[in-house]
Amino acid sequence: MKTVILRIAVIALALAAAISCKKQEEHPSYERTARIASYYGGVSGEGVFKVLNACVDGRWEHWPGIKGLDYEEGYEYEVRVRFDYNHELDGMMDVMFPYSATLVELVGKTQRTTDDCPLPTYDEFLENLMSQY
Numbered sequence: 001m002k003t004v005i006l007r008i009a010v011i012a013l014a015l016a017a018a019i020s021c022k023k024q025e026e027h028p029s030y031e032r033t034a035r036i037a038s039y040y041g042g043v044s045g046e047g048v049f050k051v052l053n054a055c056v057d058g059r060w061e062h063w064p065g066i067k068g069l070d071y072e073e074g075y076e077y078e079v080r081v082r083f084d085y086n087h088e089l090d091g092m093m094d095v096m097f098p099y100s101a102t103l104v105e106l107v108g109k110t111q112r113t114t115d116d117c118p119l120p121t122y123d124e125f126l127e128n129l130m131s132q133y
Contacts, residue, residue, distance in 0.1 A: 027085035027098075027099075028085075029082055029083060029084045029085070030082070030083055031080060031081065031082050031083070031104060032056055032080070032081055032083065033056070033078070033079070033080045033081075033107070034054040034055055034056045034063070034078075034079055034081065035054070035055040035076060035077070035078055036052050036053070036054050036055075036063075036066075036069075036071070036076060036077040036078075036079060037052070037053035037054070037055070037060075037076065037114040037117045037119070038073060038074055038075055038076050038112060038113050038114040039053070039073055039074075039113075039114065039117075039121045039122070040052065040053070040073065040121065040122040041053040041062055041119045041120065041121065041122060041125060042120070042121075042122045042125030042126060042129075043062055043125075044129060048125075048126065048129065050122050051063060051064060051065075052064070052065065052066065052071065053114070053117050053119045055117065060117050060118060060119050062119070063081075063097070063101060064097040064100070064101055065101070066079065066081055066101040066102065066103050067100065067101065067102045067103065068102055068103035069103045069106070074111060074112075074113070075109050075110060075111050075112070076109070076110050076112055076114055077106065077107075077108065077109050077110075078106075078107035078108040078109075079103060079104075079105065079106055079107060080103075080104040080105040080107060081101045081102065081103060081104060082101070082102045082104050083099035083100070083101055083102075084099060084100050084102065085098060085099055086098055086099065086100055
């Protein structure tokens with residue numbers, strides 16, 4: 001009887017490990033290099049959130065905050081960032097950005113105003129949002 005229970009436990013552990021590996025394969029971590037604009041952007045969902053405006057390969061997009069980056073408005077950043085899947089999504093920001101961002105390398109930081117980003121500043125985003133009501 002103990003042998004049967006032990007075999008069942010081993011099989012259950014093996015299945016759990018296989019499922020865990022499969023989930024990780026479905027959401028692998030990845031790295032990206034980007035230029036971060038000198039001002040915050042904004043997004044809305046269940047609230048309004050400040051986000052980073054990031055340019056990757058000539059395309060601007062919103063990014064969540066980057067762990068390890070001490071972001072200051074008025075500076076552009078060149079960064080290499082690792083994105084890891086959030087296994088426990090909790091709240092609108094996690095649903096909108098299912099990957100957490102961690103700084104791998106700060107390539108550069110330059111004091112200047114970003115003038116080629118088509119995404120609105122956080123304040124402009126709020127103004128546009130309020131004008132809809």
